[in-house]
Amino acid sequence: MKFRYLLPFYNTNREGFDYVACTSIDGLRSLAQNTGRYDGQGAPIWYDDKGAEYLIWTNKKENPFACKMQVFVKGVSNVTVGIAYFDMYAKWNTNKSTKEKYLSGFWGIPMKAAHMIAKCAEALALRKAFPQVLSGLFVEEEFHNTLTKQGSKYEQGVTLESDN
Numbered sequence: 001m002k003f004r005y006l007l008p009f010y011n012t013n014r015e016g017f018d019y020v021a022c023t024s025i026d027g028l029r030s031l032a033q034n035t036g037r038y039d040g041q042g043a044p045i046w047y048d049d050k051g052a053e054y055l056i057w058t059n060k061k062e063n064p065f066a067c068k069m070q071v072f073v074k075g076v077s078n079v080t081v082g083i084a085y086f087d088m089y090a091k092w093n094t095n096k097s098t099k100e101k102y103l104s105g106f107w108g109i110p111m112k113a114a115h116m117i118a119k120c121a122e123a124l125a126l127r128k129a130f131p132q133v134l135s136g137l138f139v140e141e142e143f144h145n146t147l148t149k150q151g152s153k154y155e156q157g158v159t160l161e162s163d164n
């Protein structure tokens with residue numbers, strides 16, 4: 001597959017790098033398109049922590065709470081939905097001297113973080129819609145928070161009512 005690459009992750013338990021095969025969001029879209037059944041997708045819908053919907057994320061000070069994407073499959077009457085919660089995917093780092101956690105990279109910039117979480121929601125929806133070809137394929141953004149998922153708002157039971 002032309003959209004696959006290896007992504008290094010530092011494993012603090014063994015003090016070395018682990019590598020995970022990833023694909024790009026374009027790779028997932030391409031594979032879905034190749035099935036002949038992909039019928040497009042809806043626009044991303046972002047949510048704040050109160051459940052209000054936003055068609056465009058314009059908040060420059062706060063990150064979205066979640067993002068929902070819809071994928072359409074030819075011959076299937078129900079839309080396939082992927083909902084990604086920000087706290088489940090955002091990349092956190094720790095300041096070595098102060099031990100404070102902070103969002104790193106694009107995750108620390110609300111306008112760009114909205115784009116990152118939208119890619120996660122789209123990847124979820126695409127895998128649900130096309131499990132026969134996309135099972136086990138993930139985009140890089142889905143791996144950023146592998147060690148800090150505990151303690152997220154989602155893990156504490158805070159979810160959107162439309163998460164089903």
